[in-house]
Amino acid sequence: MSRATTPCQEATSTSTLSEQPGVLVVRRHHLLVRWSHWLNVPILLGLILSGISIYWSSPIYQHKADPVTGNFDVAADIGIWICAHVPGLHHYNSASDWLYNHMSLGPGMLAVALRLHWLCAYVFMLNGAVYLAGLIAGGGWRGLLPRRTDLFDALRMFRYYIGFPLAKLARRQWPHPSSNTKYNALQRAAYFSIPIAGFLSVATGWAIHKPMQFHSLAAIFGGFDAARVWHFWLMWVFILFVVPHVILVFADGWDTLRGMITGWSARVKRSEITANDQ
């Protein structure tokens, strides 16, 4: 439904609001959901940058020290490999630190990394509560609950994305699977899983941070060392989510991105209007 424009509003000073053309919009995201969504950007960035600096102090993935370099850290190995194989990085002056310099605050900064991590962590927990409050207040939680048909529908969405680039190249029709729900099944799977990953990150974080006072919690994850491994891979869930999330939001158009800022969308289906009128 396109927005009609009336070019002469200033000229007709006697016109009233009711004569202006109305636009149909659908409310999608509660204010608290929007606030917490955007606050998660700097919070998660802070958690990951400080978290990987903390990881440096005692890397989970180690091997026996290299007899020549003394290096035992797999992450350092990756940095060394990248610098050796990427043109332009051959003269990078600290190859073993490359990964830490590009994905964290840096090596050798445990104290500052810890306090930044805890600042972000407490704010993250608060933000998570705000997000849940927004989901409940706006009723958005219902749109995230998984359904029986979701597995099949998610695979169908996945097949659509896999085939999309080839179809574009071959200029073939590749219809987007239709859905009459707020989110398609793949979106729902993602947006349902991320809060769970957030909750588990918090739980494993406390298990690592208080392994004695919360030793039962640590035991659920398999103990102190195992909780560290969980915590590390949960970070990757967020990283691997964010990349396709941002790409797909932009691919979906301005209305989708705007929706998370203003809360409403101008994409209103005719069928929804008639349903509400009854």
Next chain:
Amino acid sequence: MINKDRGCFGERPLPIFEVDSQVLRRRTRRDLLLFGAGAVAGLAGARSLLPQETLARLGMGRSMNSPLKEWLLNGALRVDDDVAETLYSPRRTVPTYTRSQITPLKNNYNGATPDPGYIPGWHLTLDGLASGVRVALDIRSLMTHFSIHEQITRLVCVEGWSAVAWWAGLRFDDLLRAYPPASQAKWVRVESSVNLDSSGNPDPYYVSVDLATARHPQTLLATHLSGRPLTVEHGAPLRLLVPVKLGLKNVKAITKLTYVAQEPRDYWAERGYSYYDGI
């Protein structure tokens, strides 16, 4: 109205509104401007919280150390310490292990390992006692006048590694009963004057331990590791073993205990770490 029976969990159609297009345009502009301003402010604020070293490496070297920044960041440490202290309970014991679960414990002296020459003449000085007298105890009197307790517990380092080790020693609580601190004392300063830096120069080590934690049943003044007297690498002849706190509080080669009313200086707290370090 068609009443669709969807139950409590069923998805509802999203609410539709008709909004005047002028109003909509104005509100959109307002929201986008607020968002843009918020994003710029948020990112600038986040950047200012980054550590000085990181900013320097990224070429944003201009000093961003403001008192507000330190207050906010250290505030997180204070809140976290308060949370740890609230969680502490004298009745909650840490998990114990069997001998088959023991893991190697590395020499974690931050600097050079002290020369064992201090051991023969070593004694433990107690200060700040209720008696007002300063007491010196040697290792023989400590081991004969107090019952020795064994425990196999996990030592957790702030760096993220840990080890399960078999310790034996006297309970700190027993020492406190035999040599009570002055009544107003709430802390003990645990010192090692033989500690060295990485170049081998004297670098006295000192930590603050609250007396409540010192009285915990699993807080030991350890004399043995793995069934044998402590070696110099592990803090001979006496070290602190406090499994409810991080490894950095487990002072090796203790030379002095001072009971004080105010929280004493702490080596690692002065280097940007937290104070209470309860786990």
